[in-house]
Amino acid sequence: MKKAIIILPTYNEKENISTLITEIYDVSSKNNLGLHIVVVDDNSPDGTAAIVKKIMYEKFKQNLFIIERPGKMGLGTAYIAGFRFALEKEYDYAITMDADFSHKPSYLPSMLKKMETCDLCVGSRYVPGGGTKNWGISRKIISRSTNLLAHTLLGLKANDCTAGFRCYKKEVLSTINLNNIYSNGYSFLLEMMYKCQVNNFKIGEIPIIFEDRRVGVSKISRQEIIKAMKTLMKFTWRRIRGVKE
Ligand SMILES: Nc1nc2c(ncn2[C@@H]2O[C@H](COP(=O)(O)OP(=O)(O)OP(=O)(O)O)[C@@H](O)[C@H]2O)c(=O)[nH]1
């Protein structure tokens, strides 16, 4: 059986984290997936890390881990910290999920099944059967237009290039130079997908319904959107010049 670890980046997720972890382990044991979890917490002021450590000692000593960083350093670098942990401990798959229930644990079995035929599996909102729930019009426009730009400028083929619910094969993570990642925030997702595609890794998608967070506050800012545009421009220019990634 393949060994998989879920990377949960957290910043102020005290209302979600312990129920999410419990739900993931429920799905894991019902489907015999043997999942492990690593939380990457950026010193959340709401005490998320303390909650994780408490349930770790009480219930999940063997399969729950935490990486604690000194302050908010961005989603991209949190993923990288999780990837490094996954590579070091020799997991076959690293799965990234938001810690706010937007990515439902019930999709994990189909995602892992899909990994039998691809190197990166994306939980996609933009394939038949996928979609979004409780999204405002501006959120829809931003997401759709970022995808459109990713398709036209970077030539990305996946239908959902900005989805954060993904499973990477370890070969992908060891091929892409994690020391050489330009983006630190949400645009990290675009950069990783671009690098996967140009390195000829096979990208698969499974449909998911992305639901807006149940509780807690969003960390996405206007600045992140500007950063995503910068990332798009940077890699478009590199693509035009034929730079090897
Ligand atoms: N470690 C770490 N986690 C972060 C950081 N920024 C966001 N996160 C986490 O990354 C995940 C996605 O962030 P969200 O705020 O849910 O962003 P979003 O899903 O785009 O926005 P919403 O739909 O409003 O929830 C969540 O689990 C956050 O707690 C960060 O700087 N460091």
Ligand SMILES: [Mg+2]
């Ligand atoms: Mg969210």
